Amino acid sequence: xxxxxxxxxxxxxxxxxxxxxxxxxxxxxxxxxxxxxxxxxxxxxxxxxxxxxxxxxxxxxxxxxxxxxxxxxxxxxxxxxxxxxxxxxxxxxxxxxxxxxxxxxxxxxx
Amino acid sequence: xxxxxxxxxxxxxxxxxxxxxxxxxxxxxxxxxxxxxxxxxxxxxxxxxxxxxxxxxxxxxxxxxxxxxxxxxxxxxxxxxxxxxxxxxxxxxxxxxxxxxxxxxxxxxxxx
Numbered sequence: 001x002x003x004x005x006x007x008x009x010x011x012x013x014x015x016x017x018x019x020x021x022x023x024x025x026x027x028x029x030x031x032x033x034x035x036x037x038x039x040x041x042x043x044x045x046x047x048x049x050x051x052x053x054x055x056x057x058x059x060x061x062x063x064x065x066x067x068x069x070x071x072x073x074x075x076x077x078x079x080x081x082x083x084x085x086x087x088x089x090x091x092x093x094x095x096x097x098x099x100x101x102x103x104x105x106x107x108x109x110x
Numbered sequence: 111x112x113x114x115x116x117x118x119x120x121x122x123x124x125x126x127x128x129x130x131x132x133x134x135x136x137x138x139x140x141x142x143x144x145x146x147x148x149x150x151x152x153x154x155x156x157x158x159x160x161x162x163x164x165x166x167x168x169x170x171x172x173x174x175x176x177x178x179x180x181x182x183x184x185x186x187x188x189x190x191x192x193x194x195x196x197x198x199x200x201x202x203x204x205x206x207x208x209x210x211x212x213x214x215x216x217x218x219x220x221x222x
Contacts, residue, residue: 004152031208041196043153043212056209090152097141097202099210101152 003027006091006102013081014110020077021105023091031055031094032074034066036087037104043090049074081109116199116213124221129186131216133199134179140202142175142182143210147196156184156197189220 004025013019025032033056034046048056049068063079074091086109091102117132135142141160145153159166159175159182166173172185186193196217200210 033209041147041215043198045209045211048208050208092153094208097158098143098155099153099200100155101145103152104150 004091004093004100004102006089006105008105009103010106010108012108012110015081015083017081018077018079019081019107020075021089021091021107023074023076023102025072025091025093025100025102027093027095027100028072029093029095029100030071032068032071033092033094033099034074034076035090035092035101037090038087047074047076081107083109085109116197116216118216119214120217120219122219122221123189125189125191127189127220129189129193129218129220131184131197131199131218133182133184133213135182135199135201135211135213136180137201137203139177142173143200143202144171144173144182144184145198145200145212147198147215149195153198186218189218191220191222193220194218 007022031050033048035043037043046060047066051071052068065077068074088104088106090104092099115134141158143158144156147153157168157173159173170187175182196215198215199213
């Protein structure tokens with residue numbers, strides 16, 4: 001009965017590969033987010049969707065493409081992975097005010 | 111530039127002591143929120159304080175907000191080893207839509 005879940009939890013891959021991270025929330029929230037947390041724990045928003053529509057698109061390389069098939073799911077596809085993409089990626093959904101975070105996907109690009 | 115700055119960056123205390131963390135921000139806000147992140151885990155929402163509120167309590171947590179100084183503090187009373195975590199403030203700005211802007215976090219270590 002996990003509220004916000006992400007798969008995979010760990011992802012180790014080579015530079016140049018394409019990978020996807022999936023996120024699902026069972027809270028009935030309309031708004032979902034992707035965040036990137038770097039090695040210094042700085043958390044930065046990447047994208048936000050509201051009811052399957054993109055509402056926030058920060059300055060993120062276009063190698064990153066979010067997709068929301070329905071309001072309970074927000075996936076992140078990354079093309080041509082680079083070393084600098086190594087980070088922890090968090091999905092979150094939003095109630096009134098508070099955000100609920102998934103456990104994170106630890107991406108390591110070699 | 112980043113909205114929030116937290117102080118101190120790291121705090122180490124003994125069990126039973128109180129821990130105070132501060133957060134400053136730059137723009138007008140609708141609300142300010144505090145989150146906890148245990149090592150290797152996602153962030154957990156602790157408390158939300160609206161811009162028209164000055165103080166809020168939740169269990170051992172006490173949050174204050176001073177909009178004139180654009181600052182907030184989180185007090186954890188009677189700390190426990192299980193409180194060891196990183197604590198982040200996040201602001202929901204008046205013009206930021208539904209996004210939160212996070213501070214840099216305070217790493218709290220509570221020694222048993």
